[in-house]
Amino acid sequence: MSQPESRQFRLIRRPVGLPKRDDFEFRVEPARPPEAGEVMVGVEYISLDPAMRGWMNEGKSYIKPVGLGEVMRAGAIGTVIESRAEGFAAGDVVTGPLGVQSVATLAAKDCLKVDPSLAPKPLFISTLGMPGMTAYFGLLAVGEPKQGETVVVSAAAGAVGALVGQIAKIQGCRVVGIAGREDKCRYIVDELGFDAAIDYKTESVPDRLRETCPNGIDVYFDNVGGQILDDCLARINLRARIVICGAISQYNSTTPVRGPANYLSLLVNRARMQGMIVFDWADRYPEGMRAMAGWLKEGKLKSREDIVDGLDNFPETLLKLFTGENFGKLVLKV
């Protein structure tokens, strides 16, 4: 077998503000042959997620930063080229932290074999992958919505937000999504069945929250932080639950993070604000995947992928997450 080449983006500089192409080095090098217990995978679809911005920063976080000189970390799906691990064979389709590269060599135990006949491949890094599990466990296990309650979600047309809203509808909740463009707002109401949408770029969020949540907010699933978090805090009900899943408005900020000035609403309303990281639920992924796959099959969950072609476009494509340009789960096709 001729040695395959891997085209790779390596992180060579810690970005200040928005990541730039110069923060990465594009390299083509021979793929490392697998050692015992490893597989070599031809990467097909790479998941681009807001969390990646955090992994580029130095300092203690829930996962260690990507080291300078290392291939940029990313979840992905691909096909095994060569295996030296039991239970894995060439031709198997796997998901895992394959990274921003065309060929990855990694421990088989970090990979999950999936059945590609069940769904199109990009779905395994979207609704049935990390964003799906984030929405499922973040909403149900941390947010604990009850039938008839009002759930608000920000970045509502994004990979996680769109699923959170649809799962909340399945639970019998009133669902309001906050998104940043008219077509996104139309999509979450007309296509996904949200009860209302707020366009934060053109509408007053406080006014629209008052109109669309006449009974207040019971669960707020926060993907954005900043002013929208404060606006929601001002409308929460007694014993409301705020799920802190992300803070995309703050990730590229070069000034200190802005704290929620209305946090004392937690005191007044005996409410809680709780952080969640999807990896904590790894033991329960099978449950989450079964539920999500079932709802997909029943037509209760819709999934939209924004697939951009060409590994070379990685740095610019990633930016779409932070400019609000992407629409649906952002995926890079290798």
Place this chain on the structure above:
Amino acid sequence: MSQPESRQFRLIRRPVGLPKRDDFEFRVEPARPPEAGEVMVGVEYISLDPAMRGWMNEGKSYIKPVGLGEVMRAGAIGTVIESRAEGFAAGDVVTGPLGVQSVATLAAKDCLKVDPSLAPKPLFISTLGMPGMTAYFGLLAVGEPKQGETVVVSAAAGAVGALVGQIAKIQGCRVVGIAGREDKCRYIVDELGFDAAIDYKTESVPDRLRETCPNGIDVYFDNVGGQILDDCLARINLRARIVICGAISQYNSTTPVRGPANYLSLLVNRARMQGMIVFDWADRYPEGMRAMAGWLKEGKLKSREDIVDGLDNFPETLLKLFTGENFGKLVLKV
């Protein structure tokens, strides 16, 4: 029976910043005779609490604001002068929202009869009263400390903080208190048995938290908000619990409340921040009072009251809470 007079402080203006004497009107008027179901009470000790500052503000909160022209709300203990309520007789000692006045007439159902042979009267508005119940339920039911964990509490020499720390010690936790004067810091360590104290006025809180909490913070009981909340957020452990009980650093601020810039530590650490209001636990006060009385008797809980004589001194005495001048539970003796 000659009609008694009531000396009263009525709120006549919503304070801006620190409350001033001019925000109140001192009046002497005939006490209202009780109607059916009411008692008339001679007020003896009035509890002065940081929460009173919030009650003076307009706007929705967990309890309605004191109306302009109304007697300032306050918890207190006194002796029934005249009763028209079943189960209450002249001479009974009661606690309740008697207000900042010398004679109160109110519904007997809002009063709790106590046995004055069990403890000195001020204790019923301190360790066995609202501050005691706040510490007991706030720490145990919201903070959920486990043996061996590290608990940090701010305003640690105050009415609630001193009890939180002592209850945490009883639970087998390592306890660090943050207070604002050397004698207070000495007191919580030497007299109350805290493991360490941090003087936020003269020491670097981040440095001292690093030294005194080598294993991080599992529970932070926050009475102050502001920079200290941020400093503690920076040191929390995985799955830490932050109890938001108050934010005395912000109550008199004339600029917007400062939100905790480090709130994303909740995300990184999958931690929660939760508000608590003591009134929610009213059904369980008997349990709390039994436990606290038992610990008092066993010598495991110490109580310190800062008793100021003279109803007339109310406005100036209240300020001691906000300047950090008081030491122990602040009580006004009528």
